[in-house]
Amino acid sequence: MADFQVSVADPDDGATHQFEVDGQDANRFMGRSIGETVDGSAVGLSGYELEITGGSDTAGRPMRGDVRGPDLKAVLLTGGTGFNPTRDGERKRVTVRGREVSDETRQINAKIATRGDQSVDELLGGGDDEGGEGDEDDE
Secondary structure, three states: OOEEEEEEEOOOOOOEEEEEEEOHHHHOOOOOEOOOEEEHHHHOOOOOEEEEEEEEEOOOOEEOOOOOOOOEEEEEEOOOOOOOOOOOOOOEEEEEEOOEOOOOEEEEEEEEEEOOOOOHHHHHOOOOHHHHHHHHHOO
């Protein structure tokens, strides 16, 4: 059974929230591709819809939206996800993962596509306060 770390970005305030997902909630992501939406209740955001924007596999290889399926593929890249060229015209063959979420996926990047009635902070119960308390101790 698959388990994922899901990073959910909130485009309105720029915050990112991390969630560990396993079991039935992880199955909601299985077989979905980059660009598809998933019910936010899988990560505790009831009433929200999340759009999958990317991810990586067990070895850290990135998922690319232009590679079909869940398998590994060696592609020749001139830039974009998986390769950042340092010179004009530079190309490189890179192994990347396809756009479909599978058992090999370990991290999923998503963003909030549709908002629910409650705010994110209300649904998460103020879980961000833990980081703030650590900052107060540093003073």
